[in-house]
Amino acid sequence: MRQGGSSERRLPLAPTRSLAGLLFVLVAIWYGASSQNNAASYLLLFALMSVFLVSIPRTLSNLGGLQATAESIKPAFAGQEVSLPLEVTNESRATRYGIVLTLPDLGDACERIDEISADKATRTILRFPAATRGEHEIGRVHLTSVYPLGFLRVLKQLPSAQRYVVYPKQAGDQRLPAETARSGQSSSRRELGEGDDFAGVRAYVRGESQRHIDWKAVARGQALMTKQFTAEADGLLYLDLTAVRLDDLEARLSQLALWVIEAERARRPYGLRLPTVEIRPSLGEPHLHRCLRELALFK
Amino acid sequence: MKILRKQDTRIPRRPLLWLAAALLFTLPPMFGSLPSWVPLLFLIALAAKFWMEPKGYRLRSLVWKLVLVALILSLLFFSYGSLRGIEPGVSLIVMLTSVKILEAHTAREFHIMIMVAWVLCLCGFFLSQNLAIALCLLIAFTLLLVALIQFHRGSSSAFWPPVRTAGKLLAQAGPLIILLFLFFPRLSTGFRFQIAPQRGASAGFSDRLLPGSVSSLANSSEVAFRAEFPDGKIPPLRAMYWRGAVMWHGEGLEWEAPKAQVALPSTSQGPPHGQALRQWITIEPHDASWMFALDWPANPPAGAKLVPGNYLLSNQPIHKPRRYEVVSYPEIPSNRLHSREREPLLQVPADTNPAVRALAQSWSAEKAEPRAIVNKALEFFRTQGFRYSLSPGEYRKNDLEEFLFHRRLGFCEHYAASFATLMRLAGIPARVVTGYLGGEYNEIGHFFLVRQADSHAWCEVWFPDSGWQRIDPTAVVAPDRVNLGFNSFLERRGGAGQLDSQSVLARNLARWPIFGRARLGWQTLSYAWDTRVLSFDGDEQESFFASIGIAGQGPIFFIIGTLAVTIALLALYAGWTHLRTRPRGDRVKIVYESFCRKTAKLGAPRDPSEGPLDFSRRATGLLPTESDRIRRIAKAYIALRYAPAPDPTMLEQFAKEVNFFVRTS
Numbered sequence: 001m002r003q004g005g006s007s008e009r010r011l012p013l014a015p016t017r018s019l020a021g022l023l024f025v026l027v028a029i030w031y032g033a034s035s036q037n038n039a040a041s042y043l044l045l046f047a048l049m050s051v052f053l054v055s056i057p058r059t060l061s062n063l064g065g066l067q068a069t070a071e072s073i074k075p076a077f078a079g080q081e082v083s084l085p086l087e088v089t090n091e092s093r094a095t096r097y098g099i100v101l102t103l104p105d106l107g108d109a110c111e112r113i114d115e116i117s118a119d120k121a122t123r124t125i126l127r128f129p130a131a132t133r134g135e136h137e138i139g140r141v142h143l144t145s146v147y148p149l150g151f152l153r154v155l156k157q158l159p160s161a162q163r164y165v166v167y168p169k170q171a172g173d174q175r176l177p178a179e180t181a182r183s184g185q186s187s188s189r190r191e192l193g194e195g196d197d198f199a200g201v202r203a204y205v206r207g208e209s210q211r212h213i214d215w216k217a218v219a220r221g222q223a224l225m226t227k228q229f230t231a232e233a234d235g236l237l238y239l240d241l242t243a244v245r246l247d248d249l250e251a252r253l254s255q256l257a258l259w260v261i262e263a264e265r266a267r268r269p270y271g272l273r274l275p276t277v278e279i280r281p282s283l284g285e286p287h288l289h290r291c292l293r294e295l296a297l298f299k
Numbered sequence: 300m301k302i303l304r305k306q307d308t309r310i311p312r313r314p315l316l317w318l319a320a321a322l323l324f325t326l327p328p329m330f331g332s333l334p335s336w337v338p339l340l341f342l343i344a345l346a347a348k349f350w351m352e353p354k355g356y357r358l359r360s361l362v363w364k365l366v367l368v369a370l371i372l373s374l375l376f377f378s379y380g381s382l383r384g385i386e387p388g389v390s391l392i393v394m395l396t397s398v399k400i401l402e403a404h405t406a407r408e409f410h411i412m413i414m415v416a417w418v419l420c421l422c423g424f425f426l427s428q429n430l431a432i433a434l435c436l437l438i439a440f441t442l443l444l445v446a447l448i449q450f451h452r453g454s455s456s457a458f459w460p461p462v463r464t465a466g467k468l469l470a471q472a473g474p475l476i477i478l479l480f481l482f483f484p485r486l487s488t489g490f491r492f493q494i495a496p497q498r499g500a501s502a503g504f505s506d507r508l509l510p511g512s513v514s515s516l517a518n519s520s521e522v523a524f525r526a527e528f529p530d531g532k533i534p535p536l537r538a539m540y541w542r543g544a545v546m547w548h549g550e551g552l553e554w555e556a557p558k559a560q561v562a563l564p565s566t567s568q569g570p571p572h573g574q575a576l577r578q579w580i581t582i583e584p585h586d587a588s589w590m591f592a593l594d595w596p597a598n599p600p601a602g603a604k605l606v607p608g609n610y611l612l613s614n615q616p617i618h619k620p621r622r623y624e625v626v627s628y629p630e631i632p633s634n635r636l637h638s639r640e641r642e643p644l645l646q647v648p649a650d651t652n653p654a655v656r657a658l659a660q661s662w663s664a665e666k667a668e669p670r671a672i673v674n675k676a677l678e679f680f681r682t683q684g685f686r687y688s689l690s691p692g693e694y695r696k697n698d699l700e701e702f703l704f705h706r707r708l709g710f711c712e713h714y715a716a717s718f719a720t721l722m723r724l725a726g727i728p729a730r731v732v733t734g735y736l737g738g739e740y741n742e743i744g745h746f747f748l749v750r751q752a753d754s755h756a757w758c759e760v761w762f763p764d765s766g767w768q769r770i771d772p773t774a775v776v777a778p779d780r781v782n783l784g785f786n787s788f789l790e791r792r793g794g795a796g797q798l799d800s801q802s803v804l805a806r807n808l809a810r811w812p813i814f815g816r817a818r819l820g821w822q823t824l825s826y827a828w829d830t831r832v833l834s835f836d837g838d839e840q841e842s843f844f845a846s847i848g849i850a851g852q853g854p855i856f857f858i859i860g861t862l863a864v865t866i867a868l869l870a871l872y873a874g875w876t877h878l879r880t881r882p883r884g885d886r887v888k889i890v891y892e893s894f895c896r897k898t899a900k901l902g903a904p905r906d907p908s909e910g911p912l913d914f915s916r917r918a919t920g921l922l923p924t925e926s927d928r929i930r931r932i933a934k935a936y937i938a939l940r941y942a943p944a945p946d947p948t949m950l951e952q953f954a955k956e957v958n959f960f961v962r963t964s
Contacts, residue, residue, distance in 0.1 A: 017407070021414040029421050034486060038619065039833045040424040040433060046479035047440060048417060050472035053865060057873035058468075065882045094880035098451040114453030147451045148464060149444070150410065 013060065019151040022052060055149045062145045063156040065092025066116070068101065070138055070162035075289065075296070076130040077257070078169040084128070084138065084162075088113060089121040098147040101126060105139035130166040133253065133296045138162045167292040172255030174244070176262045177237065201225040202284045236281040237263060239291075240273040241298075253295050260291045274298055310409045314450035315352065317461075318409070319345055321416055321442035322400075327435045328423035329393060334378050337390045344397035351401070358401040367398050389422040409450060416443050428619065428833055430825040441465055471872065475865060482861045484854035485837040504589050508546055508554040508733055508756055510694040513712040517689050519751035523735060524582040524591055525826050527746045532576060534593065536737045537781045538629075540757065540769065541591040541749060543734035545608030549723070550648045551697035552716045554731045560612055562604035571597050571628035581622040581830050588613040591734060591749075593627040594769060600625050608730070609767075619836075620829040632766045636728065644728035644761065647720055652700040659724030669727050669762050676721055677775045680714065683707065687777035711780070714772040715756040728761035732769070736781065743816075744823030886950060887939045894932055894957045898922070911936050925960070932956050 026048060033041035071085040084103070090096050099113045101124060109128035116122050138160040146153045201214055204224035214225040239259050244252040256272070263270035264283065271281035272291045276298065279291055322345060329338040351357055358364060371394040372382070379387040396415050403412050420436045444465035452461060504523070505512060526541075546554035576593055590603055590611035599605040600623035603613045609631065613621075636644075662675045684707055691708040694701060699717055702709055709717075715731050722729035736755035738747035757771040774781040835843075844850040895905045895914075903921040905914045915933030919926035935953040 018410045018414075021410060025414050025417050028418060032421050032425065036425060037485075037836055038424060038428065039835050040428040041421055042485070043433075043476070043480060043832065044417075044420055044424060044436070044440070046476045046483065047469075047472065050475035050479065051444060051468055053475060053869055054468055054471045054872060057869060057876050060873060061876045061880055064877065064880060091882035092880045093882070098453060112453060148448045148468065150447055150451055 013056075014153045014155065016146055016151060016153050018149075022048075022151055052149065052151055056152060058148055059145065059152045059154050061094075062096055062147050063099070063143050063154055066090055066096060066099065066143055066156065068141045068143060068158050068160075070141065070160045073138075073162065073164035075165040075167055075292070077167045078130050078133050080130055081127045082130045082164055082166070084109075084126040084164070085123060086111075086126060086141065087121055087123050088116060088143075090116040090118060093118050096145075096147075098145055100144045102142045102144065103128060103138065103140070104142050130164075133166050133168040133250075135163055135165050135297060138164070165293060165296050167296045168250065168253040168257040170254065170258040170261055172244075172246075172251065172258045174246075174255055176259050176266070177239070177243070201227050237268055237270040238273050238281065239263070239270055241275065242273075253298060257292060257295050260288060260295070264288045309404065310352075310406060311450070311454065312352070313456065314409065314446045315348075317442055317446035317449055318412055318416065319349070321439045321446060322396075322419070324435050324439035324442060325416060325419040325423055328426040328432045329389070332426040333386055333390050333393070336374075337393050341393050341397045344400045348400050348403075357404050358398070364398060364402065368395070371395070371398070385425050389425060392418060392422055406450075413443055413447060430821075430828040433828065441469060444468060475868060478864060478868075479861060480832075480835070481840075481843065482857055484857045485840055486854055504543055504585060504587070504733070504751075504754070506544055506546075506556040506558070508712050508716060508731055510552045510713060510716075511710075513710060513733070513754045513756055516751040516754045517710075521751045522583050522825075523585075523749045523751050523753065524580050525746050525748050525829070526581075526738065527579040528577065529579055530577050532574065534576060537774075539737050539747075540594045540732075540755070540771075541735040541738075542594050542596065542610050542732060543589055543591050544732070545610055545759075546731040546733065547608070547643060549646070549716065549720055549731065551651065551699050551720060552694055552702065552713060553697075554716055554719070556608075560604075560606040562599075563607050563609065571595075571631045573629035576627045576629075577624065578627065579622060579624050579830075581620055581826065581834065582617060583829075584617050584619050584621075586616050586618060588616055590617075590623065592625040594629070595631045596625050596627050597631060598626060608732075610732075620833040622830050622834045636761055636763075641728055641761075644730065645723050645726065647723050648697055650697060651720070651724070652697075655699045655703060655721070656724055658703065659721045663725040669760070672725050672727060673722070673760060673770060676718060676725070677770070677772065680718070680772050681775045685709070685714075685776045687711075687773065687780060711773040712756045714776060715758050718770065718772040719758045719760075722758070722760050730759050732757055732759055741819050741822050741826070743819045744826050746823075746826055748822055748826075887936065887953070890950075890954050890957050891936050894936075894960060897957075897960055898929070901925075911940075928956065928960055932960065 026045065029041060029045040029048065032038070033045055067089045069087045069089070071087060073082060073084050076082045086101060088099065088101070095118055096116045097114065099116070101111045101113065103109050103126060106128045109126045111124045111126050113122055113124055141158045141160050143156040143158065144153050201217070202225065204213055204226045212227045214222075214227050217223075217225050239256055241252055241256060244255050246252045246255060260270065260272065264287075267283060269281045269283045270291075272279040272294060274294060277294055279287075279294065322341075326338050326341065329341075358367075371391070375382060375387055375390050375394070379390070381387065382391060392415075396412075396419065399408070399412060399415060403409065416439065420439055423432060423436050423439075426432075445461050448461040448464050524541075544556045546556045548555045548557070575597075578593060580591060582590060590600075590613050592611055595609050596605060596611055599611055602615065603611050603623065606612050611625070658679075662672050662679075666672055666675065686708050687710070688708045689710060691706065691710060691713065694706075694709075694713070699720060702713055702717055712733075719729040719731045733754070733756045735749045735753040736757075737753055738749040740747055755773070757769060757773065759767045759769055762768050771781060841850065844852075891911075898905065898918055901922055903918040905918075909917070911933050915929050918929045922929065932953070935949060935956060939949060939953060
């Protein structure tokens with residue numbers, strides 16, 4: 001996946017705080033040299049000036065041929081941290097040094113890459129707080145560098161269309177409803193994993209019964225997985241937005257998110273009912289994320 | 300490819316090490332010019348920093364900082380008496396830097412330290428500008444660049460790459476430095492602080508000749524000046540009397556030059572005789588007005604005057620290396636000596652010993668002719684067992700009797716002073732001249748190096764028929780001193796006992812051919828540094844502009860001119876860097892990307908994550924009219940990309956296809 005490419009835009013150089021210091025020192029040396037009429041001090045002045053000047057093209061070219069590619073982002077809960085994996089490739093023929101990655105639209109996340117050799121790539125993870133639930137765009141990725149002397153900062157702006165989902169914060173103090181949504185005629189609740197219908201697989205948890213391990217998959221060299229079965233959907237838990245007795249929509253969504261997780265933990269098959277969508281009761285990680293995603297995107 | 304969090308603001312160890320090394324190299328000019336506790340405390344602060352840093356200690360408390368600063372201020376005040384002037388100012392900067400070293404902790408403070416270190420380089424040049432110091436400060440300057448580069452490289456720990464980068468930066472800056480040094484106008488700021496550094500007493504040359512004043516310089520290897528003979532006419536070493544000052548007022552063994560000097564009117568001397576000797580002399584700063592030239596300088600160089608006694612004085616004290624041209628002649632006849640001039644030239648102290656008077660009068664009674672009297676006196680010095688010695692012991696000021704009749708052991712100043720006094724007693728006008736004799740020829744740089752150790756004193760006597768005549772009584776006592784030069788003279792005599800061990804070592808090393816060559820090379824470099832760099836000031840710049848035909852332009856012209864050339868050079872360099880590092884062209888990719896741009900224009904943009912096959916499927920759906928071409932292009936691209944050995948002609952075919960794609964649609 002590559003973002004940006006031709007649409008990259010380079011902003012002009014920006015001075016750093018060190019530049020002010022350098023200018024002060026240059027003026028001081030110039031004043032000293034001219035008042036003492038001291039040729040050696042003039043030499044020092046011109047040396048410092050020239051070194052600074054020839055470092056400008058270096059700074060300017062230090063981001064040349066760099067590309068940052070955002071990889072897919074795992075969803076996070078509001079209030080937690082989002083991890084954005086970035087792959088930075090150096091397509092130029094020179095090693096690039098001291099690259100700082102920031103996300104200007106998403107707070108002060110900041111990562112530093114000390115060195116990328118020519119034609120190599122490196123991965124880094126930018127972490128930033130997940131503010132509000134919903135689906136968001138990364139927006140821009142900024143690459144900046146002050147290498148080699150730190151007097152000027154060059155910036156490369158790479159727009160990124162990569163999106164990420166923030167689930168509602170898990171919060172609330174209401175208890176997970178009992179099986180109120182059970183339709184009357186069903187007689188008994190059956191434990192998860194003991195039903196007749198194959199519902200999918202999930203990672204094996206140590207200490208669990210080994211009866212439902214997917215041995216065929218193990219034979220194929222895969223990790224230990226437990227097959228899950230559910231009984232008929234009737235009589236199972238339906239988590240309904242309208243059933244949450246809270247005024248604030250966000251608080252209700254948070255409560256639902258918490259319930260979804262609690263139900264998943266308790267391995268009680270659960271469904272989700274929102275005004276816009278209904279998800280039939282089930283269990284397992286894909287189901288969990290589907291429910292949370294619906295909660296995140298609900299408007 | 301380690302990854303480091305930026306929030307970690309502690310100074311990493313490696314840049315700190317480089318910075319410390321740079322600071323060490325700013326120290327040499329301070330030793331010798333500042334009270335030694337200043338650089339020592341600085342060193343201690345540096346060492347303490349490296350002890351404190353791993354433990355996480357640092358100077359945090361504001362109270363302690365204030366106490367330290369107050370302590371430093373009072374120490375400096377007690378040792379200098381005031382805080383004005385170069386040395387106290389530099390000492391203050393050094394001491395405050397030491398406190399800053401103890402305090403510095405964050406990345407920002409690291410940068411401040413770098414800036415301060417650059418100011419310390421400047422301070423070093425205020426204290427001393429000789430080549431050795433300049434090289435030290437160049438190393439310090441480079442190490443500061445290395446420290447900055449290492450800092451911005453972060454955790455990469457290789458030793459040489461940052462050094463190499465700093466070297467490259469300096470090398471690339473070289474042409475710019477030369478350009479700016481030559482052409483950037485040396486504006487005077489108007490508000491000058493002209494405070495000369497106070498130099499040690501070892502600088503030597505003085506307007507008084509005291510017993511022991513010249514011999515005290517005999518061990519000083521400090522350079523007095525260097526001389527070149529641009530016309531290639533080099534006088535023999537024994538005739539190389541560098542005239543410095545003329546002492547008229549004599550009191551036995553003590554002689555003195557007049558204080559206030561007016562320029563000699565040009566009418567007072569006749570036309571010069573003999574071969575003209577042109578000299579380029581580069582004088583080391585001594586903070587006085589002395590200027591030297593071979594006997595006899597005919598005309599004063601710019602900014603100097605020729606004073607009675609035919610010697611040169613600078614109008615301004617010499618605070619930095621200065622190069623001047625002067626022409627000398629073996630003889631410049633003076634006009635008549637008036638009786639009122641003659642009078643002071645015969646004065647002797649009233650308390651002169653009767654035995655000394657009797658000696659002089661015995662010569663003048665015997666022979667009336669002045670030359671005969673002079674020969675008689677020289678005969679006396681030759682035959683009466685006088686010996687030449689660096690350490691003749693102490694003589695009192697008017698102790699001619701002790702010298703002439705008992706101890707008979709002296710250095711050139713004793714001989715010159717006693718000879719001149721004897722001549723005056725014998726009725727011949729006489730004076731003492733001080734200066735230098737000989738010098739060391741550098742065959743690499745083709746110049747003579749004259750050291751303080753070459754200091755010499757001799758006499759001049761007045762003959763009514765020919766005027767002033769140089770008489771060197773030392774030449775009679777120790778002829779080799781005059782013929783061989785001072786160093787060789789000492790060597791031949793095995794005078795090691797009279798020298799400190801350090802100069803003996805230096806002298807022994809110099810006997811090895813390699814060290815000898817190295818020494819000559821170093822002297823040549825040092826000479827070039829003084830003449831080409833240090834003496835290049837505003838006036839030199841003016842004459843340089845005149846020599847290349849761009850004189851008379853205002854400073855604005857030169858500022859804009861150097862700026863324009865600088866920018867052009869930078870643009871060239873930037874272009875070169877860009878060409879050198881730009882990504883290698885992948886033709887297949889470039890062509891395919893142009894194809895994708897074209898489809899995007901037609902309403903079928905490729906998703907960055909879309910493979911070529913998926914995209915071609917989607918694009919054919921979106922652009923059914925172009926489906927054949929799109930499929931062909933996708934197929935060609937896949938073949939070029941993934942086939943083990945693609946047909947070279949295929950790329951051309953592919954490029955043509957893509958090219959054709961846009962024109963028809």
